[in-house]
Amino acid sequence: MTGPAASTPHVSASNPIRDLPLQHLAGFTHRWVDADGVRLHAVEGGQPSGPAVVLLAGFPQTWWAWRKVMPHLAHRFHVIAIDLPGQGHSERPERGYDTHTVATHVHAAVQALGVSTYSLVAHDIGAWVAFSLALDFESRLRRVALLDAGIPGITLPESIPTDPDQAWKTWHFAFHSVPELPETLLAGREREYVGWFLKVKALSPDTFDDAELDHYAAAIAVDGGLRASLAYYRNAPDSARRNREALKSRHLTVPILGISSSHGSVPDMAAAISPWAENTTGIVVPDAGHFIPDEQPEAVAAALTDFVTDDE
Template identity: 35%
Template sequence: MRFILGLAAALAFAAPLGAQVPPYPAAFRTEDVAVNGATIHVRVGGSGPAIVLLHGYGETGDMWAPLAADLIRDHTVIAPDLRGLGLSSKPAGGFTKMNQAEDVAGVLDRLKIARADIVAHDIGNMVAFAFAEKHPERVSRLVVIDAPVPGVGPWEQIVQNPLLWHFRFGGPDMERLVAGRERIYLDRFWNEFSADPKRFTEQSRQHYARLYALAGAMHSGFEQFHAFDQDAIDNRAWLTAHGKLKMPVLALGGEKSFGAQMADLMRAGADNVSGGVVPASGHWIMEENPQATVKLVRAFIDKP
């Protein structure tokens, strides 16, 4: 199926550290929230209905700056770094998506936010889906962008594709292989999963490579993938016991990646799914076509 080939262009799967990426508006503040055995670095800004932005592998919460700049006009925007990534702490474990859903719940509790829209990309999709399963009353709308969810739809068929070797790449020896070579490892994904690699700028590559070179970051990234088997078990069990998600879901795919097939994949896990395509983009939607991504997300969340 085309979506299996498309996945190779989809799931490879920052506070600047010397290289510039698009900055968050000055109205944002940062907090480090101790919750669920980790310390989660969070950007918070604006007022009004809450919206949570969850990033994926190869980036951090910094990826959302263009969207956050738009949403802050009429929303409270919360953009964490996932556990182990970016400026969040690097615990040894806890990387199942059901557990990371509790990281999100703890951050919202600390901010006294009962309910939010969630916009997610890549591995962020998986955390967002788990959060929506465990806390459906806290999710108004869900946007998932350009990555499937373990155990949902044809997941087993997807992971058998040999192009997804990196799903099984991890452990102490692999960590030693990439130590000091994080940029080389990440460049493969940024290049091969882009419609045009030049759109993932050199400045962004330097920025994210430095963050992924922090002590424990590559271990954490590998553990995000290592948890997929348990994530699939958890999601299948939840859907069997409780049925599909009921809240409105927007499934977006990059034109040169998942495209319109994202909506087909998500209908296996949610009842109320609409779809959309980010034009002239591969997997890295906020690097490759942020304007179109912002427009699509905004149109969905602004619906009554």
């Protein structure tokens, strides 16, 4: 169910990241929300009275990762894309980047926008947060879709492979966890670093144009964005511990769709999640690498529409 977001007192036009140019999408509105002490950026549009669908992106992206999917969903749903803490135009707190703490902020943001129950769709680190959010706020969720993500304690291997055929997919987990060194090496080189991920992990190296590379690099470079991006990886052991602790007493019952791709990081998301969830289905999107919403937006939108409306 949704309500009139404009009348909610926790919603404002106060942008905490003013040095990063805003990306605009026709039919959608920028909002900033007081989300349990952290200002989060949300981009909202579609059908105000329709089922709510909340979108979360991962590293090294922002809400803009969903720009090609959102117009397709807007015909039927109330669509809300949220920048995680430290991401895009959301505030960059000094601490609190374990996924359960972040999930609390995200859920508070959704409620501040007048939404009581919603479906959650998330990619990469966004899926880390979404899984923890499902553990903590399952009664508020209608459905959850998770796209190509090694979730700490769930689908992420305990050790990083050293075989070059596999290591290129996960080497950065160890690098990002090293204190201070990544900041020293990456400062001033954010565009080269972000560009490596977006070009190598997409099936086609031409998936992202120069403007998109500039946007994502700037989002990480400005106002502590690099520190915040790395913090998710540095807090991954705590995220994994809290996930496993929650799963000792129960499994998830909310319907979960695992979305993999033909050339992604996790070949079968549904199979990887199924030991922890009672109602899991999966699909594999062809002709795509890791960045499935950018590479095959129509296929992603169609799969999400079918999944979210399956019980209507």
